[in-house]
Amino acid sequence: MSIVHAVFAPGFFSNGPVQAALVMGAVVAAVCAPVGVLAVLRGQSFAGHAFADITSTGGSAAVLLGISPVLGFAASAAAGAASMEGLGARQHGDRDLVTGTVLGGALGLSALLLYLSTTRQGTSGATVSVLFGSVFAVSSANWPWVAALGLPALALVAAAYRPLLLSSVSPELAAARGVRSHLVGAMYLAALAASVALAALTIGAVLSTALLVGPAAAALGLSSRPGRAMAWAGAIGVTSVWAGIVLAYDSYSWPPAGRGWPVSFFVVALVMAFYAASRAGAHRHGRSPAGKAA
Amino acid sequence: MPKPPTPLPATSSGTASSGTASSGTGSPEDASSGVGAGTRPTQPAQRPRVLSVEDLGVRLGGRQVLSDVSFHLCEGEVAGLIGSNGAGKTTLLRAVLGLTPVSSGRVSVAGGRGRHQAVGYVPQKVVLDADLPVRARDLVQLGQDGHRWGLPLPSAAKRAATEELLAGVGALHLADARVGQLSGGELQRVLVAHALAGRPRLLLLDEPLANLDLHSARDTVALLDCIARQQGIAVLMSTHDVNPLLGVMDRVVYLAGGRAATGSTDDVVRSDVLSSLYGHHVDVLHAHGRVIVSVGDDSHSDDGCDAVPASAGVLVGGPVHRGAGAR
């Protein structure tokens, strides 16, 4: 019992925000798992990162306008997906180049909005919560948003599961099988945008890619089957979020005293630890020593 | 190129074992014993046509890559699509697949089903990350249902079909290996199984022998020959060297300068026919059961690395010549 008390500080299980955070974090990590594995397989983790920066713009704008950040996350992710899709369709060029172009614009705008928010409100609190998030601060008013983003993301990935998998193995094989790669790619981009907005809500815009791509990258070495790799990614993501919440709750009694450490720090640190462990394990079993996955 | 992770049985394509003195048709017969029932006698004239290409022309980037290409393929036939780099082999295969738009002429594939259902395709280069969480059996399964919407439901019938396809190409022992960790020859067999999974009537392979050693190349040719004869599938494969296909080809489609000469090997791989195709004198020599196509004007250039010592049976021409129509 004393060990339980040492790990879970008093009040952990009866604390409302903590319970909400546990459920919310698990849902978000579960949505991010299949989307993240596909992002890694399709070589689109950079696009995921771009969405993270774009959602930080949206979140900052929402704060400046005094509306809920999740609105900003969702709207900016949707706009980002649409513009990437538009640019990509027109120039048929290097996807990374397109993504980079969108990214540059978003970051510049983000800097302006954050500057305006800070000068107007005289505090950087909202800025920190947009960029680095706090799952404890997510209010129950956000549940409809979580459903509105998470369910379509899962539905899109489930609907296009096989074409997505085949085109990540080889776009040419997929084309030869009659896969409409543009449609399937657009469906995936929408799922990716929704997942990043969700992750931004949980651990902040800047760190959202870590929750999306980190567990996925760690999971690749753990199973040779696509579905199981997604299940592993989900397990690693949920474990990281839950353990991060426990540690963050505990950290209220840690040094700088009274305020607690940011939960996002713990979550990301745990994800990275899982990734390192999985890499080390894969290396010991003689598998590819340096995956290009991350 | 990494060694295969698993020790391969007798039907393997992994290494060039120097001791093999056989004709090369023996072991791959065993490899494909799971493919189907007995062979049929060769009666090319009476079999139904699977592929008809009529006056095909393809323009890419403002350049006429192919013009007036005509040939047909019947059930169970093996055809070689011969041509040097840039001759338009890949372009022709993609046009047959419907992936490259045709600018003139017609391509028709038998069978009312969609083009992508009736045609199986093994591209030249499939580059896979070693980490990819996809097993050989997953890839073959995707050949059956990879174009379908929705999540795959586990099915004993699909699993059995997948294993039968893998056994048919002598790759059942690779079923649970990650596709990114297969050797070149192993991956090719799995890709053939993937292509056959859609039950096509026509199988297209782009340079299937390009990255294989002699022994594996011979195994691959024998395997494809078996698939054609036993399952009645028409096989069209591109290569820059006509020699590995000499014993199995029912038909040659020889590409040069964007045009094609087609017919039986004896009708096409001849000095007069190839000379008129290339537009200048071409020698066709026979030595030690091999054919040497000497294209002449380009072959003395600095492509020394493509040349093979004459005693080994040389192919001059294919790999040396650079399509007359290019720039």
Ligand SMILES: Nc1ncnc2c1ncn2[C@@H]1O[C@H](COP(=O)(O)OP(=O)(O)O)[C@@H](O)[C@H]1O
């Ligand atoms: N998308 C394209 N746009 C312009 N030219 C192309 C395109 N694809 C291929 N080509 C040209 O068409 C010719 C034939 O190419 P290809 O079919 O790949 O030849 P092969 O497969 O016989 O080596 C080459 O000269 C190549 O440069």
Ligand SMILES: [Mg+2]
């Ligand atoms: Mg080619």
